[in-house]
Amino acid sequence: MKVTISVEHLSKVFQSQNDLEIHALHDLNLSVAENEFVCILGPSGCGKSTLLRIIAGLEKASSGSVFYNGREHTRPGKEIGMVFQSYSLMPWLNVLDNIALGLEFARIPKAERIAVAQEYLDMIGMSDFGKAFPHELSGGMQQRVAIARALANDPDVLLMDEPFGALDAYTRILMQKELLRIWEKHRKTILFVTHSVDEAVYLADRIILMSSHPGRIKEEFVVTIPRVRERSNPRYGELTAELLSLLEEG
Amino acid sequence: MHKKFLALIMPFIIPALLLIFWQYAAYQAQNVAVLPPVGRVLENFLHATDNFIGLGSIPRNIGVSLIRVLSGYTAGVLIAVPLGVLMGYSKTIQRLFETFISIFKPIPPLAWQPLALAIFGVSSIATVFNMPFGQQYVFWGNFKIAMIFMIGMGSFFPVIASVMFGVQNVRQTLIDSARVLGASEKDIFFKILIPAAAPNIINGLRMGLAIGWACLVGAEMLPGSLAGVGYLITHAYELARTDLVITGMICIGVVGALLDSIFRVIGNRYFSWESKTR
Ligand SMILES: Nc1ncnc2c1ncn2[C@@H]1O[C@H](COP(=O)(O)OP(=O)(O)O)[C@@H](O)[C@H]1O
Ligand SMILES: [Mg+2]
Numbered sequence: 001m002k003v004t005i006s007v008e009h010l011s012k013v014f015q016s017q018n019d020l021e022i023h024a025l026h027d028l029n030l031s032v033a034e035n036e037f038v039c040i041l042g043p044s045g046c047g048k049s050t051l052l053r054i055i056a057g058l059e060k061a062s063s064g065s066v067f068y069n070g071r072e073h074t075r076p077g078k079e080i081g082m083v084f085q086s087y088s089l090m091p092w093l094n095v096l097d098n099i100a101l102g103l104e105f106a107r108i109p110k111a112e113r114i115a116v117a118q119e120y121l122d123m124i125g126m127s128d129f130g131k132a133f134p135h136e137l138s139g140g141m142q143q144r145v146a147i148a149r150a151l152a153n154d155p156d157v158l159l160m161d162e163p164f165g166a167l168d169a170y171t172r173i174l175m176q177k178e179l180l181r182i183w184e185k186h187r188k189t190i191l192f193v194t195h196s197v198d199e200a201v202y203l204a205d206r207i208i209l210m211s212s213h214p215g216r217i218k219e220e221f222v223v224t225i226p227r228v229r230e231r232s233n234p235r236y237g238e239l240t241a242e243l244l245s246l247l248e249e250g
Numbered sequence: 251m252h253k254k255f256l257a258l259i260m261p262f263i264i265p266a267l268l269l270i271f272w273q274y275a276a277y278q279a280q281n282v283a284v285l286p287p288v289g290r291v292l293e294n295f296l297h298a299t300d301n302f303i304g305l306g307s308i309p310r311n312i313g314v315s316l317i318r319v320l321s322g323y324t325a326g327v328l329i330a331v332p333l334g335v336l337m338g339y340s341k342t343i344q345r346l347f348e349t350f351i352s353i354f355k356p357i358p359p360l361a362w363q364p365l366a367l368a369i370f371g372v373s374s375i376a377t378v379f380n381m382p383f384g385q386q387y388v389f390w391g392n393f394k395i396a397m398i399f400m401i402g403m404g405s406f407f408p409v410i411a412s413v414m415f416g417v418q419n420v421r422q423t424l425i426d427s428a429r430v431l432g433a434s435e436k437d438i439f440f441k442i443l444i445p446a447a448a449p450n451i452i453n454g455l456r457m458g459l460a461i462g463w464a465c466l467v468g469a470e471m472l473p474g475s476l477a478g479v480g481y482l483i484t485h486a487y488e489l490a491r492t493d494l495v496i497t498g499m500i501c502i503g504v505v506g507a508l509l510d511s512i513f514r515v516i517g518n519r520y521f522s523w524e525s526k527t528r
Contacts, residue, residue: 058426078432088427091527092445102431104441135526146427153431 004157004189005032005055010064012050023214024050032191037183039204040193047215048193052159056082078102081155083163088146089134095145096130102153120148140171151182157189176202197243201236202229209246219246286493294497303489305482312501314392315466315478321393322401323462327455330409338417339443359404360468366396372474392477397469404465405458416450417443449524456513463506
């Protein structure tokens with residue numbers, strides 16, 4: 001089994017305004033295999049976003065390192081894509097141009113990148129919205145576009161920071177299904193942050209449970225329930241209950 | 251229909267009241283040097299192409315003023331926009347210039363008059379470009395470097411302030427999103443920071459032009475000016491031609507409003523996303 005992402009002895013200390021030190025992450029170790037779908041679950045403030053941002057290369061570690069395919073990863077690049085929690089679309093670009101943005105950075109000719117963007121637009125079920133601007137879309141649609149934008153760039157690893165947090169329950173379930181379909185089809189390595197236990201149990205090959213102050217890994221669960229997972233499956237319920245009680249402990 | 255009509259006349263109510271009040275006050279004053287009746291000023295506009303007090307027609311004076319303001323404004327903008335973008339982009343560059351800017355910003359453009367005169371004297375576009383004597387020389391001799399400098403100073407600070415603000419306040423998520431999509435530093439600069447700051451940049455350009463235009467009368471009080479709406483006002487005042495003073499003021503107001511509306515149209519047309527984005 002090939003290790004795609006490996007996080008070793010990672011710590012992050014933030015200096016707050018009144019000179020207090022915030023230990024966002026403390027000596028965290030984690031490795032993610034190729035094509036694995038890992039969910040990171042934890043209460044808010046436990047350092048999930050910080051971990052993702054450091055893996056993406058958007059934030060520097062205070063100590064420790066992140067390796068991508070065996071090489072130290074310190075700068076953001078197109079191999080490791082990221083979907084943010086909300087409002088990450090360029091408001092002056094229409095939907096198609098937003099989806100094609102990564103291809104534009106890769107200097108792919110306009111006609112070609114718009115064709116690719118249209119493909120991903122169809123995939124998220126928004127074929128007719130290519131010319132719309134982000135402010136004309138609902139939060140859920142914006143988030144779908146952000147996911148399409150990340151996928152159109154064809155990253156090897158996809159980091160997702162509570163991407164469905166702003167969606168209503170119904171859209172959220174649809175998007176989870178869709179994401180699994182894409183993951184199975186395109187074989188990507190996904191690191192998915194959520195604070196929803198149900199979401200983690202539905203999606204993940206493996207769930208990393210974090211606790212806060214300082215942020216660290218509390219426990220790991222390998223989820224072997226066959227997909228498509230039914231919420232009525234007793235093992236689904238058991239795992240959900242166990243995770244919830246662990247979360248309550250803090 | 252009734253509502254539409256009301257909406258249509260609404261903007262004209264206050265000006266109409268003002269005209270009535272003016273006419274009444276002029277009647278009370280009974281002295282055209284203090285306040286001429288509305289008709290006298292209106293007549294000036296009806297004969298706009300006449301030669302007024304030896305200074306030429308109204309359109310010509312407006313034209314001269316426009317060229318003056320636009321050259322000063324262009325000079326100010328050409329320095330302010332790139333510098334503002336760089337200051338917004340780099341903390342180091344910001345630090346380098348911020349003291350200079352915060353000290354010079356509060357100085358009103360008019361206060362530069364003596365110094366501008368001392369430094370630039372009566373040099374003009376004509377002398378700078380070494381034009382041969384003749385009609386061209388006389389025309390371009392109207393555009394004194396000292397005036398252009400004052401107007402440029404007036405435009406510079408509002409432009410640089412809002413450009414810098416615009417670039418500094420680009421949402422971090424947008425920059426981060428571009429980075430994880432593989433953007434180079436150059437891409438970030440030209441494809442993210444500048445378009446994201448564009449509404450603020452346009453707003454700065456708009457304020458800069460408004461202030462540059464408002465500096466007109468002050469700049470045209472400098473010696474060596476023989477045309478321009480500002481000069482027309484000053485000279486008409488010396489001749490007790492209050493009707494011409496008011497004519498000039500109306501010209502400045504109307505042209506200023508027109509210039510402003512150009513930017514408003516651009517803003518509404520291309521940057522409507524800004525007010526609608528959270
Ligand atoms: N830029 C920052 N400056 C200071 N403190 C920060 C910064 N980013 C995050 N933190 C702090 O680090 C901790 C972890 O934050 P975060 O990673 O956003 O948590 P999560 O995503 O799990 O909610 C929090 O206590 C937060 O206040
Ligand atoms: Mg977070």
